[in-house]
Amino acid sequence: MTRELLDRALVEEASKKSGLVWVKGAGAAAARALWHVWHDGAVCLVGDGPGEQPLEGLVDGGSAEVTVRSKDKGGRLVTFPVTVSELRSGSEEWEAAVAELKGKRLNAPDGEAMPARWARECRVLRLTPAGPVAPLPDGSLAEQPVATPATTRKPVPAGLPRLLMKRRKRR
Template sequence: MTETTAPDGAGALFGRALVEEAAKKSALVWVRGPQGGPARALWHVWHEGAVCVVGDGPGEQPLAGLGLTDGATTTVSVRSKDKGGRLVVWPARVVTLRPDGEAWPATAEELKGKRLNAPDADTLLDRWARECRVLRLEPAGEPVEQPGAMPSGTTAAPPVESPATTRHPVPAGLPRLMFRRRRDG
């Protein structure tokens, strides 16, 4: 592959287009808070030029601990839909949407359309308005990583501590119980 030199401003336009297309096609983004630490995978929608997320309420994704406060700067990563590897990383400015604000209803409707398995689909927006936070992560500069400008070293991180455990071996007698033939008669 050969690299071509783009005219002034074309690099910024390419970066913006890459961010938008990657975010639209990906179901998850990885967000690293302003204090650093491990990135957290969040489901989202791309709406009116920004990644929009909802969380911090009962039954919703946790945003607490990431430091996503209004006006903060964070880092957003998106993977390639076909290859699965990191495609683009960009800085984003956090904007908290208030339920009484102008942008909240349209953004919440977009999020509702992508929310899977909501136990209260009929009253979801009311619950989000009462108990959750809706955030916009607006691109705040050119991508820091993109094709042709990726780090050469490893970016692997150790797993986050969790009470989850690995699966234990299947008890020896279980297959016989599950697969024995029933006798009619």
């Protein structure tokens, strides 16, 4: 088998098994984690609408870099360049991609009305592999997390462990 066929098989298998990819659009400062589906030889995404994931730096006709992680270990499996194309709402490609995306969308606020909302308010993108797989880097390439208004929970109150231990002793 040629290297190109092996690369294509690796990209497809890794993308099918992982529900999350890291995408870095042209000009973006950092890669962003996005949920996706693998459909018809490409990574398909939906976003940029209310309550959906942001698709910053991904423009129709542009390029990007996708990194797929291992579902069980979380480590980087493969990184590859892609060409971005925005699917036109109502087209056959859009309908097929949305049918796949709809099945994978978790916690949707509108259930069966979701495709109509996506047609009105969101973008559906197709990221088609467009070149050889990048070699794995020597280092970790860890980056600072993207700024967000989300917070973590507060520290456990100092007296809580004692309260919990008293309850156990009573039993």
